[in-house]
Amino acid sequence: MKRRLKKPGPSPRLRPASGEDLALAMRNHREGKVDEAARSYRRILADAPEQVDALHFLGVAEHQLGNSKSALEYLERALQLAPDHPDAHNNRGNVLKQLGRLDEAEAAYRRALALRPRNASALNNLGTVLRQRGDLENAAATFRQVIALKPDHAPAWQNLGNTLGELHRFDEALDAHREAMRLAPQSADSYRHLGAMLYAAGRIHEATGIYQQWLALFPDDPRARHFVASCTGEAVPGRASDDYVRAEFDGFAPTFDESLARLEYRAPELVASEVARLCGSAATSLAVLDAGCGTGLCGPRLRPLAGNLTGVDLSPAMIELARQRSVYDALVVEELTAYLHAHAASWDLIVSADTLVYFGDLREVARAAARALRPAGALVFTVEAAAPEQAPAGYRINPHGRYSHTRDYLLRILDEAGFVGAAAASTTLRKEASAWVDGYLVSGRMPATLRWEP
Numbered sequence: 137m138k139r140r141l142k143k144p145g146p147s148p149r150l151r152p153a154s155g156e157d158l159a160l161a162m163r164n165h166r167e168g169k170v171d172e173a174a175r176s177y178r179r180i181l182a183d184a185p186e187q188v189d190a191l192h193f194l195g196v197a198e199h200q201l202g203n204s205k206s207a208l209e210y211l212e213r214a215l216q217l218a219p220d221h222p223d224a225h226n227n228r229g230n231v232l233k234q235l236g237r238l239d240e241a242e243a244a245y246r247r248a249l250a251l252r253p254r255n256a257s258a259l260n261n262l263g264t265v266l267r268q269r270g271d272l273e274n275a276a277a278t279f280r281q282v283i284a285l286k287p288d289h290a291p292a293w294q295n296l297g298n299t300l301g302e303l304h305r306f307d308e309a310l311d312a313h314r315e316a317m318r319l320a321p322q323s324a325d326s327y328r329h330l331g332a333m334l335y336a337a338g339r340i341h342e343a344t345g346i347y348q349q350w351l352a353l354f355p356d357d358p359r360a361r362h363f364v365a366s367c368t369g370e371a372v373p374g375r376a377s378d379d380y381v382r383a384e385f386d387g388f389a390p391t392f393d394e395s396l397a398r399l400e401y402r403a404p405e406l407v408a409s410e411v412a413r414l415c416g417s418a419a420t421s422l423a424v425l426d427a428g429c430g431t432g433l434c435g436p437r438l439r440p441l442a443g444n445l446t447g448v449d450l451s452p453a454m455i456e457l458a459r460q461r462s463v464y465d466a467l468v469v470e471e472l473t474a475y476l477h478a479h480a481a482s483w484d485l486i487v488s489a490d491t492l493v494y495f496g497d498l499r500e501v502a503r504a505a506a507r508a509l510r511p512a513g514a515l516v517f518t519v520e521a522a523a524p525e526q527a528p529a530g531y532r533i534n535p536h537g538r539y540s541h542t543r544d545y546l547l548r549i550l551d552e553a554g555f556v557g558a559a560a561a562s563t564t565l566r567k568e569a570s571a572w573v574d575g576y577l578v579s580g581r582m583p584a585t586l587r588w589e590p
Contacts, residue, residue, distance in 0.1 A: 158189060165193060170200050188218045192227070199231050202456055207231045222251040226258040233265055234390050235460060241265050256286045260295065267299050268394040275299045290320040294329050302398070304570070306337040324354050331363060336569055340535050344368060359383050366537045376494040376537070378471055381450045384537075385430070389453035392431050401433075401566040403489035403518045406577045408437035411487060414514045414579060415441060422484040425508070427472050427517075428491025432458030438487065439463045448475045476504035483509055488517035490565065493538040496531045498546070502553040512584045515555065518565060519546065521574040536568075546578050555580030 161176030177194035180187055195210035211228040215221060229244030242265045248258040263278035276299045282292035297312035313333050317326040327350030334343035344367040351360040358379035365372045388395075415422065421443035426434050429447030431454055438445055446466045449455050455467050468475065472491065486505050495501055505515050522532050522540035530545025543560045550558040558580035564572040 158187070161190070162193060165197060170197050173197055174201065186217055188214050188221065188224075191217070192221065192224045195224070195231070196227050199227070199234065202452060204231055204235050204456065208235075220251055222248045222255060222258070225251065226255065226261060229258070229261055229265075233261070233268070234457075236393060236457065238265050238269055238394075242269075254285055256282050256289055256292070259285070260289065260292045263292070263295055263299075264391075267295070267302075268391050270394070270398055272299055272303050276303070288319050290316045290323065290326070293319065294325065297329060297333060301333050301336055306333065309333050310337065322353070324350060324357055324360070327353070328359060328363075335535055340367060343535065357383075363537055366533045367535045369533070372496070372533050374495075374497040375539075378450055381494060382452075385449075385451035386453040389431065389451060389457055392454070392457070393433065396433070396566065399566040399568065401490075402563075403565055403575075404433045404437055406518060406563055406565075407434060407487050407489050407516050410516045410577055410579050411438070411441070411485065411514070414516065414581070415485065423482060423510075425479075425483045425486045426464070427476070427486050427488040427505075429458050429464070429467070430454045430489075430491075432461040432463065434487060434489050435461050435463040438485075441485075448472060473501045473504050476501070476508040480507050481510050484513050486513070486515050488515075490518050492517050492519050493540070496533060496539045498531070498541070498549045499552070502549045502555075506553040506555060506582060509582045511582060513582045514579060515550075515581075516577075516579045518563075519576055519578065520565065521562065521576055541576070543576060546576060550578070550580040554582065556583055557581050 157176060157180050161173045161180065164176065165173035174194060174197040177190045177197065180190040181194065184190070191210050191214035195207045195214060198207035198210060208228065208231050211224055211231065214224045215228065218224065225244050225248035229241045229248065232241035232244060242262065245258050245262040245265065249255055249262065252258070259278060260282045263275045263282065266275035266278055276296060279292045279296035279299060282289050283296070286292070293312050293316035297309045297316060300309035300312060310333055313326070313330040317330055320326050327346055331343045331346040331350065334346060344364070347360060347363040347367055350357065351364050354360055358377050362376060362380045419441040422441050423444045424438050424442040424446070426438060426445065426447040429435065429449050432447060435445065435447065435458065444465050445463065446468065447455070447458050447464045448468045448470055449458070450469065450471055452469050455469050458464060459467055486509060492498060492501065509515065520538060520540035522542050524542050524544065526532055527540065527542050531539050531541045533539050546560045547558050560576040560578045563575055563577045565575040566573055
């Protein structure tokens, strides 16, 4: 979310000579030159370490650059010097929310509102925290308060629509999303959210039309291309593009864990149960790869049996949140198949919880996983289930943007890649629109003796 940088107010610790420098830094910041602005704020602070506005805006810049820990430090230093600074409290809440520290984020937003009760930005942010915590009725009421203060607040309309959708009040949700689109017709997110809500309401034909409008307006947006393909079945890629995955999950990262908790997401526990069956409880020193680790939900379950635990994911924002768990020995931002190809015979265990739902054709990634495993190494993953009559090729893309696979296809792919003892057990992965999503818990081992051709 873009933040407007207000002109600095009077600060008792602002040296007169730094005012021009600060104004230039802020102008660069507003123009999107965040790195350059951050360097300027640091130069100002080198001469005036207690310059409140430079501390505050450097905290905002660090947050935008993905450096949440340093962002928090700068914002807290600013608040030590100016404890009644409402914007600094609001921005501190944004960083805490990004870190998943929702109770502290809520307190920061409420402090900002106590200092400036009609702060629509802080009120909207408070609503997002309430929604993340599952307090949907109060979240909706909070977004309505924002709209009462500022009827043209498009993000609040969008947030209200998403919240009402989670409450299954689809007609109201669609009205809210349409108002958000009217207010922000050039926003890609307006099309993304309205299309998703139409899909959730079962109005796929209308969702397709919205996605096509989105693509016409933003022809280079990988998300628009992906959803048009998923709804029309035309120009369907073999797997979701790297650009789509990064764009989708960098945006999803701050709400990922809470959203999946509300959907009763089961993939990490399913994977852990299959790992226990394959590896036994005595395993403690395996080389383990969490392939598509996301925010690290599998990490705590894998840590006890890992001598080395590595996570790989395409989304830098997801990796940053996984890092906060402090359970991985290494975290890598890279495309999964390429990473596997580059690490032959490196792992005793590879797990992938709901990552391969973004792959249609699994042949290449299965071969790459086979070569990345050591003798007798195991692969465990989850995917969504497709009925054979709906997926004659063995897999299909669905209007929600994920792929599903048939059981016969999964077993054949593992067999062709050299796995033995392959299994694909029917299970449920999470809820969607209050109904369980069917899937498969899949596993296989490499033979105890491997002879790869050069």
